[in-house]
Amino acid sequence: MSQTVAELNEHFGMAGVLAFREEHGLIFADITTPVAKASVCMQGAHVLDWQPNGQEKVLFLSQKSDMAPGKPIRGGIPILFPWFGPRHDGKEGPMHGFARIQPWTLGFAALAGDDLHMTFTLGGTDVSRGLGFDHFRVAYQVTFGKALKLQLTVANDGTEPLVFEEGLHTYFHVKDVRAMTLAGLDGTHYKDKVDDFKVKPQIAGPMHLTGPTDRVYMNTTATCIVTDPGFKRAITIEKAGSETTVVWNPWKEVPDIQTDGWHEFVCCETVNAGDQTVTLGPGKAHAMEAHISVA
Numbered sequence: 637m638s639q640t641v642a643e644l645n646e647h648f649g650m651a652g653v654l655a656f657r658e659e660h661g662l663i664f665a666d667i668t669t670p671v672a673k674a675s676v677c678m679q680g681a682h683v684l685d686w687q688p689n690g691q692e693k694v695l696f697l698s699q700k701s702d703m704a705p706g707k708p709i710r711g712g713i714p715i716l717f718p719w720f721g722p723r724h725d726g727k728e729g730p731m732h733g734f735a736r737i738q739p740w741t742l743g744f745a746a747l748a749g750d751d752l753h754m755t756f757t758l759g760g761t762d763v764s765r766g767l768g769f770d771h772f773r774v775a776y777q778v779t780f781g782k783a784l785k786l787q788l789t790v791a792n793d794g795t796e797p798l799v800f801e802e803g804l805h806t807y808f809h810v811k812d813v814r815a816m817t818l819a820g821l822d823g824t825h826y827k828d829k830v831d832d833f834k835v836k837p838q839i840a841g842p843m844h845l846t847g848p849t850d851r852v853y854m855n856t857t858a859t860c861i862v863t864d865p866g867f868k869r870a871i872t873i874e875k876a877g878s879e880t881t882v883v884w885n886p887w888k889e890v891p892d893i894q895t896d897g898w899h900e901f902v903c904c905e906t907v908n909a910g911d912q913t914v915t916l917g918p919g920k921a922h923a924m925e926a927h928i929s930v931a
């Protein structure tokens with residue numbers, strides 16, 4: 637049974653800091669800390685918004701996104717689990733897995749200094765069991781402060797190996813994707829999904845996006861920096877426990893993004909996928925982290 641908005645407000649509500657509301661059949665948490673504003677949808681434990689005081693919004697959220705039970709949200713930080721992209725084992729399943737379209741449970745919320753710490757969890761549901769995933773637990777610890785810290789921990793509760801892909805599909809808000817640059821991927825190779833999955837070396841130097849971009853960078857744990865001259869800022873994405881980075885922008889109108897909305901974001905995703913799929917033995921756990929800061 638999912639938590640109701642009344643239960644969430646009773647157990648975790650904090651006057652002026654954390655309040656829950658229901659809209660379109662979904663529950664949202666509105667967050668105000670001394671240093672930032674943010675919001676989360678309980679479906680997918682989906683961070684929709686994070687805005688340190690004095691900054692433009694750091695995450696892009698489409699004005700035309702579906703906001704409905706069972707539908708993925710376009711923007712913010714969708715959690716991809718237990719597969720990345722189309723399901724890879726030949727079985728049926730929703731794009732990017734079921735975690736982003738399931739209600740999660742809130743287990744903890746507390747303000748420590750200027751930071752709000754929240755922990756969301758997901759375990760087996762009718763939907764996950766229908767897709768063959770039962771003996772797993774996921775915890776998502778998010779710290780909303782001047783920085784945004786995300787930690788996704790997956791545990792195997794079963795007696796068989798748990799094989800999964802995962803991703804924090806961060807949509808970074810930029811003034812114009814055609815003017816920003818992305819650094820940090822020098823020396824890596826990527827699978828180019830817009831060119832028949834050919835493996836290509838990354839050209840050294842800050843990367844400019846000039847067309848449809850859908851690249852899976854392999855074997856990289858590097859910090860990435862999005863430099864945005866439009867908003868005169870740099871967004872730094874440090875990560876741990878992740879060996880894949882995905883860079884995506886469709887470079888065209890998309891039905892659930894407003895006209896010209898694709899100009900306003902770049903996805904730089906903290907992922908383990910493809911050759912970096914995770915296999916966890918029984919009783920084992922794996923953590924993946926992204927730390928996002930703006931200067």
Ligand SMILES: O=P(O)(O)OC[C@H]1O[C@@H](O)[C@H](O)[C@@H](O)[C@@H]1O
Pocket residue numbers: 708721731732805829850851882884905
């Ligand atoms: O539309 P979705 O399911 O949210 O996926 C968006 C994009 O997500 C990226 O991570 C994938 O590499 C792309 O291939 C995909 O198009």
